[in-house]
Amino acid sequence: MSYYLQVATFICVSGILGLSVYLVLSTGQLTLGNAGFMLLGGYTAGLLAIKLGWPLWLTVPAGGLLAAVVAVPLGAACLRLRGVYLAVATLGFTQSLVVIANNLTITGGALGLKDIPNLGTRLQRYFRGFLAEAPFGLTMAQFANLVVLLICAALLGLAFWLIVRQGQSRVGRAFTAIRTDEVAASAMGINTTYYKVLAFAQGAFLAGVAGGLMAHLTYFIGPADFGFSRAVEMLVFVVVGGTSVPAGPVLGAALLRTLSEYLREAKDLRLIIYGALMLLMVLVRPQGLLTPGMFAGLGRWWQRRRAPGKGAAV
Amino acid sequence: MSAPDRAQGGSHVHSLLRVQGLTRRFGGLTAVADVELAVEAGQIFGLIGPNGAGKTTCFNLITGLLPPSAGAVEFGGRSIVGLAPHRVTALGMARTFQNIRLFGAMTARENVLVGAHARLRAGVFGGIFRTPAVRREEAAARERAVRLLDLVGLGDAADLPAAGLPYGRQRRLEIARALATEPRLLCLDEPAAGMNESESRELMDLIRRIREQGMTVLLIEHDMHVVMNLCDRVAVLNFGQKIAEGSPAEIQANPAVIEAYLGRDDSAAD
Amino acid sequence: MLWQQLINGLTQGGTYALIAIGYTLIFGVLEIINLAHGEVFMVGAVAGYALVMLLGWGLLPALIGGMIGAALLGAVLEFTALRALRRKGVSNLAPLISTIGLGMVLQNVMIRVVGAEPLPFRVPLAGFVLRLGPLQVTATQLVVLGVSLVLMIALQWTLSRTGLGRAVRAVSENPETAALLGVNVSGIVLATVMLASALGGAAGVLVGVSFVSVSAVMGMSYGLKGLAVIILGGLGNVSGAVAGGLLIGVLEALTVAYGGAFAGYKDAVAFGFLFLVLVARPQGLLGQGAAVTRRS
Numbered sequence: 001m002s003y004y005l006q007v008a009t010f011i012c013v014s015g016i017l018g019l020s021v022y023l024v025l026s027t028g029q030l031t032l033g034n035a036g037f038m039l040l041g042g043y044t045a046g047l048l049a050i051k052l053g054w055p056l057w058l059t060v061p062a063g064g065l066l067a068a069v070v071a072v073p074l075g076a077a078c079l080r081l082r083g084v085y086l087a088v089a090t091l092g093f094t095q096s097l098v099v100i101a102n103n104l105t106i107t108g109g110a111l112g113l114k115d116i117p118n119l120g121t122r123l124q125r126y127f128r129g130f131l132a133e134a135p136f137g138l139t140m141a142q143f144a145n146l147v148v149l150l151i152c153a154a155l156l157g158l159a160f161w162l163i164v165r166q167g168q169s170r171v172g173r174a175f176t177a178i179r180t181d182e183v184a185a186s187a188m189g190i191n192t193t194y195y196k197v198l199a200f201a202q203g204a205f206l207a208g209v210a211g212g213l214m215a216h217l218t219y220f221i222g223p224a225d226f227g228f229s230r231a232v233e234m235l236v237f238v239v240v241g242g243t244s245v246p247a248g249p250v251l252g253a254a255l256l257r258t259l260s261e262y263l264r265e266a267k268d269l270r271l272i273i274y275g276a277l278m279l280l281m282v283l284v285r286p287q288g289l290l291t292p293g294m295f296a297g298l299g300r301w302w303q304r305r306r307a308p309g310k311g312a313a314v
Numbered sequence: 315m316s317a318p319d320r321a322q323g324g325s326h327v328h329s330l331l332r333v334q335g336l337t338r339r340f341g342g343l344t345a346v347a348d349v350e351l352a353v354e355a356g357q358i359f360g361l362i363g364p365n366g367a368g369k370t371t372c373f374n375l376i377t378g379l380l381p382p383s384a385g386a387v388e389f390g391g392r393s394i395v396g397l398a399p400h401r402v403t404a405l406g407m408a409r410t411f412q413n414i415r416l417f418g419a420m421t422a423r424e425n426v427l428v429g430a431h432a433r434l435r436a437g438v439f440g441g442i443f444r445t446p447a448v449r450r451e452e453a454a455a456r457e458r459a460v461r462l463l464d465l466v467g468l469g470d471a472a473d474l475p476a477a478g479l480p481y482g483r484q485r486r487l488e489i490a491r492a493l494a495t496e497p498r499l500l501c502l503d504e505p506a507a508g509m510n511e512s513e514s515r516e517l518m519d520l521i522r523r524i525r526e527q528g529m530t531v532l533l534i535e536h537d538m539h540v541v542m543n544l545c546d547r548v549a550v551l552n553f554g555q556k557i558a559e560g561s562p563a564e565i566q567a568n569p570a571v572i573e574a575y576l577g578r579d580d581s582a583a584d
Numbered sequence: 585m586l587w588q589q590l591i592n593g594l595t596q597g598g599t600y601a602l603i604a605i606g607y608t609l610i611f612g613v614l615e616i617i618n619l620a621h622g623e624v625f626m627v628g629a630v631a632g633y634a635l636v637m638l639l640g641w642g643l644l645p646a647l648i649g650g651m652i653g654a655a656l657l658g659a660v661l662e663f664t665a666l667r668a669l670r671r672k673g674v675s676n677l678a679p680l681i682s683t684i685g686l687g688m689v690l691q692n693v694m695i696r697v698v699g700a701e702p703l704p705f706r707v708p709l710a711g712f713v714l715r716l717g718p719l720q721v722t723a724t725q726l727v728v729l730g731v732s733l734v735l736m737i738a739l740q741w742t743l744s745r746t747g748l749g750r751a752v753r754a755v756s757e758n759p760e761t762a763a764l765l766g767v768n769v770s771g772i773v774l775a776t777v778m779l780a781s782a783l784g785g786a787a788g789v790l791v792g793v794s795f796v797s798v799s800a801v802m803g804m805s806y807g808l809k810g811l812a813v814i815i816l817g818g819l820g821n822v823s824g825a826v827a828g829g830l831l832i833g834v835l836e837a838l839t840v841a842y843g844g845a846f847a848g849y850k851d852a853v854a855f856g857f858l859f860l861v862l863v864a865r866p867q868g869l870l871g872q873g874a875a876v877t878r879r880s
Contacts, residue, residue: 177431
C-alpha cells in the first residue's frame with residue numbers, strides 16, 4: 001500500500017519535472033539545465049530545513065524561487081544561443097552545479113545531504129497530535145503517505161492548470177509564435193527576449209519546486225541525483241509524452257515512471273528502454289504520443305456537446 | 315491617425331518613412347548601397363528591381379531584422395536604427411514576408427491575435443486568472459481579428475490551421491496578421507507572388523482599401539502590372555543601388571530601368 | 585613542476601582533442617551534435633581492452649581494432665539515429681534527442697555485458713619512465729601523446745590532400761552544391777561519421793591505456809568534456825578542437841596541481857570555462873560561424 005502511494009507520489013513529482021522542461025521547450029528552447037535548477041531547489045529546501053529549521057511549506061517554494069532568480073541572468077546570458085548551443089551551455093550549468101555540490105562542505109560533498117526532514121514523517125507526527133487513529137482503517141504511516149500524495153498531486157494539478165491557462169492567453173500565443181518562427185514573432189511585435197527568459201525562469205521555478213519536494217520525500221539527496229542522466233530523464237518524459245501539449249509530459253512521466261518501477265531490479269535495462277524509446281519516438285512520432293490535433297478534436301466535441309445548436313455552424 | 319498626415323504629403327520634413335544612405339555589406343558583398351527613400355503618409359510606394367537587387371534586404375534593414383552597416387532610417391520623425399524589431403512594430407510599422415512566415419500550427423484567428431500582441435496588455439497573472447479587464451480585452455481583440463479576417467476575405471477560415479490554407483489565402487492571412495499590429499506603415503514583400511490574375515486583382519483592391527483606411531503602404535513587387543496600376547510612386551533598385559524613382563509612368567519610360575530589365579520578361583518571372 | 589604539469593595536461597588534452605575532432609567533423613558535414621559520441625569512445629576503449637586482455641593482441645593492433653570497431657558503430661549510428669532525420673521539416677533538436685537515446689542504449693547494453701565497474705587494462709608499457717632532469721615522462725604518456733599527434737596530422741593530411749578530404753570539405757561547405765558537382769553526399773556523410781567515430785575509438789583506447797582501466801560508464805564524462813572542448817574551439821573547426829582540447833587538458837592539470845582547495849573542481853573547469861566563453865563569444869574561441877546565426 002505505502003509502496004504504491006510512494007510510486008504515485010514520485011509520478012507527480014516527475015510530472016512537475018516534465019512540465020518544467022515543457023515550458024522552456026514551448027518557446028523553442030531545449031534545456032538540459034533544469035536538472036541543475038532541481039539541484040538548487042533540492043539543496044536549498046534541504047538546507048533551510050536542516051540548518052534554519054524552516055517549515056516545509058516554506059522551504060519548497062523558497063527552493064523554487066531561488067532557482068527562478070538564478071534562471072533570469074542565466075537565461076538572459078544564454079538567450080543568443082540556439083538549439084545545440086543552448087542545450088550544451090545549460091548542460092554545462094548543470095554539470096558545474098553537480099561538481100560544486102560535490103565539493104562544498106555545506107552540501108555534504110559527495111555524500112550529499114542526510115537527515116532532511118521528511119514530509120511524511122512530519123505529517124505523521126502532526127496528525128498524532130490530534131488524531132488517536134488514522135481514518136479509513138489505514139495505519140498512521142499510510143494515511144500520512146496518502147496525504148503526501150494528495151499534496152504532490154495538487155501541486156502537479158496546480159502547475160498543469162497554470163500552464164494550460166497561460167497557454168491560452170496572450171503570453172501562450174507569444175510562446176507558440178516564438179517557438180514556430182522567432183523572426184516572424186519579433187516582427188509581429190513580440191519581445192522575444194522577455195518571453196524566452198520568462199519561460200526559462202518559470203521552468204526553473206518548477207524544477208526547483210520539484211527538487212525541494214524530492215528532498216523532503218527521500219531523507220537524502222546527493223550530487224549524483226541531479227546530473228546528465230536526470231536532465232535526460234526529464235527530456236524523455238516530454239519527448240515520449242508529447243512536446244506540444246502540457247498533458248504530454250505528464251503522461252510521459254506517468255508511463256515511464258511506472259515502467260521503471262517494473263524494471264526496478266534492472267536499472268540498466270530500464271535505461272536501455274528509455275534510450276530506445278527516445279530514438280524510436282524521434283523517428284516515428286516526433287511530436288510525442290499526445291498531439292495538439294487530438295485536443296482540438298476533443299475541444300470541438302466538447303463545444304458541440306455544450307451548445308448542440310451552434311455546433312453545426314462551426 | 316495618419317489621415318491628417320496625409321494632407322501634408324509631399325513635404326519632405328514630414329515623410330512618414332525616410333531612409334538615407336542605407337548600406338548593408340555581407341562580407342565583401344554590398345547588398346544595399348547608399349539607398350535613399352522617402353515615403354509620404356498615405357502613399358502606396360513600390361520598390362521594384364530584378365531578382366537579387368537587394369529589395370528584401372532593404373526591407374529587413376528598415377524593419378530592424380538586420381542592422382544596417384551604415385545609414386539612417388527615420389520613421390514618423392524618429393530614428394529607428396538599432397531598435398529591436400518588436401519595438402519598430404510597436405511604433406507602427408508592420409510587414410509580411412516574401413517566403414510566407416505564418417505560425418503554421420495556429421489557426422488563422424490565432425495568427426491575427428499574435429499580430430495584435432503589442433496592442434494588448436494581458437500579462438502572466440492576468441492571462442492565467444482572466445481578470446475582467448483581460449476578458450474584455452481578449453473579447454475585443456477576437457472581434458477585431460474576425461473583422462480583419464473578413465477584410466482580407468478569410469472570414470470562413472478563422473478556425474483553420476494556417477498551414478492548411480492554400481497559398482493565396484496564406485498571403486492574405488499574412489496581411490491580416492500585419493494589419494492587426496495597427497500599423498501606420500504596412501510593408502508588403504511580394505504580396506502577389508504566386509497569385510493568378512484574378513487573385514492579384516483582388517489583392518490590388520484590398521491594398522487600395524487598406525490605404526483608404528489611412529495606412530501607408532510600401533511594397534516590393536515583381537508583377538509589373540500590379541506595380542504600375544497600384545503605386546503612386548516607384549523606386550527601382552539594381553545591384554543594391556537605387557537607379558530611378560518617380561511615378562509609374564516615369565519609371566516605365568526610364569532608360570536605366572529598361573536597361574536593368576533588358577531581355578527579361580519580369581511580369582512573368584516568379 | 586610547472587613543466588611536469590604541462591606535460592600531464594598536454595597528454596590528457598590530446599585525448600580530449602581527439603574526441604572533440606570527432607564531434608566537430610560530424611558537425612561540419614551535418615550541422616548536428618552527436619551526443620552518442622562519448623559512448624562510441626567508450627565502445628572503442630572496451631574493444632581495445634578486449635583485444636589486448638582477452639585475445640592477447642599488442643597495443644598497436646588493438647588500437648587499430650578499437651578504431652575499426654568504433655567506425656562500424658559509427659555506421660550503425662548513421663543508419664539508425666541520423667539518416668532518417670535528414671529530411672525537410674524535421675526539427676534540428678531531433679538528432680540531439682535521437683543520439684542521446686542511442687548513447688543511453690550503448691552505455692547500458694555495455695553495462696549488461698561487462699558490468700559498471702572499471703576493468704584493469706594493462707599493456708606492457710607500464711613501468712618505463714623517461715627522466716629529463718626533474719621531468720618524468722612515462723612511456724604511456726609518450727605513446728598517448730605520440731599517437732594523438734600522428735592521428736591529428738593524418739587527419740589534417742586526409743582533409744587537405746586527398747580526394748575524400750576534398751569531398752568532405754565540399755559537403756561541409758554546402759551539401760547542395762557538392763551534390764550538383766557530383767559528390768555522393770550520403771556516402772561522404774557516412775564516411776565522415778565513421779572517420780569521426782574511429783578517432784573517438786582511438787581516444788578511448790588511449791585513455792584506457794593512460795588510466796590503466798576502462799569501464800562501461802567512462803563515455804559520459806569524456807563525452808561531456810569533448811563537447812565543452814568543441815564549443816570552446818568553435819563548432820566545425822578542427823584546429824579549434826585541437827587547441828581547445830589541449831587548453832582544457834592543461835587547465836585541468838594546473839587546477840589539480842595548484843588549485844589547493846579547488847583541486848576538486850577539476851571537472852568543472854571545462855564547463856565553467858565553456859560557459860564564460862559562450863556568453864562572451866558565442867562563436868567559440870577560434871570559431872567564425874556564430875552560434876547565433878546558425879539556422880535554428
